[in-house]
Amino acid sequence: MIILGIETSCDETSAAVVEDGIKVHSNIVASQQALHSRFGGVVPEIACRSHTDTIITVIDKAVTEANIKISDVDAISVANTPGLIGALLIGLTAAKTLSWILKIPLITINHLHAHIYASKIEYGDIDYPAISLVVSGGHTSLFLTQSETRHIQVGGTIDDAAGEAFDKVGKILGLGYPAGPEIDTISQKGNGKAIPFPRSYLKKDSLDFSFSGVKTAVLYHCLGQDSRDSGEKPGLKDRELADIAASFQEAVVDVLVNKTIFAVTKFSVKSIILGGGVACNSRLRQKLTDAAKQRDIPLYYPSKKLCMDNAAMVAGLAYHKYGEKEVAGFEVEAIP
Ligand code: KG4
Ligand code: ZN
Numbered sequence: 001m002i003i004l005g006i007e008t009s010c011d012e013t014s015a016a017v018v019e020d021g022i023k024v025h026s027n028i029v030a031s032q033q034a035l036h037s038r039f040g041g042v043v044p045e046i047a048c049r050s051h052t053d054t055i056i057t058v059i060d061k062a063v064t065e066a067n068i069k070i071s072d073v074d075a076i077s078v079a080n081t082p083g084l085i086g087a088l089l090i091g092l093t094a095a096k097t098l099s100w101i102l103k104i105p106l107i108t109i110n111h112l113h114a115h116i117y118a119s120k121i122e123y124g125d126i127d128y129p130a131i132s133l134v135v136s137g138g139h140t141s142l143f144l145t146q147s148e149t150r151h152i153q154v155g156g157t158i159d160d161a162a163g164e165a166f167d168k169v170g171k172i173l174g175l176g177y178p179a180g181p182e183i184d185t186i187s188q189k190g191n192g193k194a195i196p197f198p199r200s201y202l203k204k205d206s207l208d209f210s211f212s213g214v215k216t217a218v219l220y221h222c223l224g225q226d227s228r229d230s231g232e233k234p235g236l237k238d239r240e241l242a243d244i245a246a247s248f249q250e251a252v253v254d255v256l257v258n259k260t261i262f263a264v265t266k267f268s269v270k271s272i273i274l275g276g277g278v279a280c281n282s283r284l285r286q287k288l289t290d291a292a293k294q295r296d297i298p299l300y301y302p303s304k305k306l307c308m309d310n311a312a313m314v315a316g317l318a319y320h321k322y323g324e325k326e327v328a329g330f331e332v333e334a335i336p
Contacts, residue, residue: 001322004062004073004098005315008051008091009083009111010137011035011042015059016311017066017073021148021319022121025066027305027312030054037177041167042137048086055094062311075104077318079111079311080328081335082138088334096330107318108328111309112141113151115275117317118307119300120148126300127270131263133256135284136276136309137163137178140209140256142263145273148320154263155207162252162278165211169218169248173241174233183245184281190242192250192283195221199255207263214251218244249283257287264297274301277308 002025007014016027032050036042063070078095080088092108099106116132132143132151140162142155160168163180170179175186197217200210219227221244222234236244264272272292278284279301292299306313321327 001074001319002068002072003075003077003107003315003318003322004059005311005318006055006059006076006078006091006095007111007114007309007311007314008055008087009079010087010309011047012309013051013054013058014309014311015062016315017062017068018312018315018319021316022124024121024312025068026062027310028058028061028065029305029308029310030058033178040171040177042084044084044086047084048090051087051090055090059094070102073102073104075107075318075322076102077107077109077315079114079314080108080332081110083111083336085334085336088336092332092334100330105322105327106330106332107321107326108332109314109317109321112139112143113149114313114317116143116145116151116273117148118275118302118310118313119273121306121312121316122302123300126273127298129267129269130271130273131260131267131269132273132275133260134276135162135256135274135278137161137167139276140211142207142259144263144267144269148317149324149326154267155209155259157209157211158202159210159212160215162209162211162256163276165215165252166278168215172215172219172222172229172234173236173244180278180281183249184283186242187246187249187283190244190246192246194243195247197221197247197251199251201255201258205262207259209255209259211252214248218248249281253281253284253287256284257291260288261291261295264295270297272297272299274299275307279307280304
């Protein structure tokens, strides 16, 4: 079964052709980073205009690269939640239109569940139940995953998402947007123990996350106690910058790893799945790999292209939803 996937939840316009949930024939991603970088974050209005401009070209490319005709597609899938409302609507409208013209089923997908599915594309079989940690620019969520399509949320962020914290700390440090990859690289030259930034665990046994405290701690460390994020740059030497970046990253990674392992024990699962843009982080991959090995539990995370927002994960998961007869009607809405 050939499924065309569409993903426009944030600042990437993506379309992919995937066969039987696993064989990726094409996965086109048009990034808008260059448009948003000078604003230090995603500007929803700019994101929507760019999705509108590029969506048809991206779908065309996905079909051409897969070496098929649009009439060969058996179903259309699209991420309709969560994300920026205007951005989601553009992908959803394109998907509904194609589904209507081609008279083929429409399958709507939760973007976070698709991030979890990305590992399945790479590894094939995964033993369930699993604990899935989805860490992206907009979300930090823990799920108890029972199958490709069944996910119970057991934890989430109460303020900033992990990726958002990386991006905001990058702004404080005078780095570009998105700052996650740069902080990752700079940290490799720094000492993660140099500054004891706070680790917030919230209430005892809580599986929720909070990263606004560590972000503020970095701001105060750089510009002085009770300073405000006024855009002033701290003027750090390379060594100081590397130590601050590494110490911040260590604080975030410690919390992510410890809470994931706590959830693994609490729910006695068979695997750990990691997904989302922050799953590209080398320190997170390393520490979670070590923690999983110690407990003799398999850890799955996809390659970088499948960690970041992409439509292959959407089209892949749609195959399983279709198998469970979960097809959407044209009244289906985008949910931010
Ligand atoms: O999943 P994603 O592509 O988009 C959303 O759904 O939000 O994630 C983007 C986020 C950004 O915040 C970016 O800074 C972060 O992923 N990111 C990283 C790394 N690569 C991307 N954060 C830390 N380390 C990285 N290597
Ligand atoms: Zn995402």
